[in-house]
Amino acid sequence: MNTATLDLYTPVKATLTKVIEESPTIKTFVLKPEQEFHFKTGQFIELAMEGIGEAPFTPSSSPLVSDQIEVTIMKAGFVTEKIHKLSEGAVLGIRGPYGRGYPLEEMYGKQVLVMGGGCGFAPIRSLLYNLEAEKDKIKKLTFCYGSKTPKDCIYKDYIDHLRAVDKFEVFRSVDKADETWEEREGVVTNLLDEIKINVEESVAVVVGPPIMMKFSVQKLLELGFPGHKILLSLEKNMSCGLGKCGHCMMGKYFVCKDGPVFTYEEIKDQPDIWK
């Protein structure tokens, strides 16, 4: 147990030091916690706005940095709208980190295929930072990213950076292109037709909206990926993050504690996995 969870419901205070606009509906919030905050990539935090509400987010920053934490948030409802209105200096609360993150050991020595959709890039970025730092340990990394329109593509500078990283390759697609777009058009799963993957020595990671995850998994299975080599990060309604409140229950799992990262094999028989 880490110190942050000793008093389960009291958050660590964190000051907002910077707000980065990523797209019309997505912003990245750079936070400086009062004390060092450690997490593993894929784990999530509960971020609280005092007196307003709390919601789960997966940090988008590197798990190797502990004095600062970045959270990329899409405006989606009550709490996220309020968070979007905040400016530098605001104090938020962080509980966590919670759950089971990505099993990096499973990626060592392998080709890693990462598929991201929309705001799913946020948790993926944290994974990519981590894998970049450990790139000696993997064979290759292929990142396929899809978003609705070019305007919705986030982390543009980071994409440029990734393209220059040895062993990394990046493919992007938008559902609907415009005149500025020079990459693919169509759903993200189409990108799988273009890339070369050796399924035998690969692990796939899929993060995005439910519908995107559903079709990506279907396609990966068709390509011959076994269920235990497909890693998913699930999003469910969550309140406590501690495996108690029941909101995130998906069959026999508490997604917050047993997940949020699961292999497809683990969850394929559970109810409503894509909802």
Added chain:
Amino acid sequence: METLVAITKSNWKSALINLIDEYVVYAPYRFWNQLEYGRVTKDNIGDIVYNQPKPSSPLKSLFLPIRENVVNSSQPAQKRIIMGAPACDLSALSILDEIYLNHDYPDPNYMKYRENTILIGFDCHTTNEHCHCTSYGFHPYPTENSDLVISLIDDNFLISAQSDKGLSFLEKYLSNEEQAPDEQKEKATEIRENIEHDLREKNKDLPDYDKTGEVVMQCGDDIWDRYSDTCVSCGACSAICPTCSCFLLIERPEFEKVRSLDTCQYPGFERVAAGEDPLRPLPKRFRNRYMCKYVWKPEKFQSKACTGCGRCIEACIGEINKNDLFKEQFKNLSIEA
């Protein structure tokens, strides 16, 4: 029943008078036509109701209040004695313990309540219409999670200890009491056997707990549609259930949090930001409660997620009787097999 002491009514009364100075003591009282836990005072000791089946509120309410500040609350530190919990409620604490005292994240309030409470269970000398503890492997007398157990026989309180806490309590407060006379011990045992027999008899068509999962799994949409037809999503079945333990955290100023008991029977329980809500249709929500108690939680936890107290049947304003569903569907299962 390893009865340790027998104590007369008047001695028990004076013991209680001393205890209420030191502890906050709760016991069952009759309000109108039902039992409810109430605070014991000098003036109402004589009104305590012994050995009757379950107070209308479950024991859980005294460990997981409907609403509670989980960051800043002094309540859990109180030293308490809770008398009168029936076996079904005491056994229900096992699954709450698994969830709330989970070694990764023991819940501070719940842990304090548990540590600071002495539980005195009662044997059930009668039953309510929908009691079915014996179908799920429990007895109508406490066998776990109580420190002391009381059976009132012929104006004598037969008290046995079930835990070290209970034993030291006996030594401290009731050390010079008599051993119970044999014929009273035998009478207590006989009542246990009779009640157990009655319960088994009246519930003989109910499947055992280890069969409930199978029954629930085989129910098609038609069953869930039909049985949920009169459900109004009031959530009473979960509120009064001794094992239902879901909650919502409500954010307060100063980063304080209020835990408010919640239920999957309310719309929106699983709603996510995009508006997707797998449990929006009422029959799916209704089914969720059965799947949770009889299929999913049994896969995840050691302790049973339903102890057969029957409160959910008594509390339902739609008059939905889960045992009707189980009997009807169990019959179908048996026919198919």
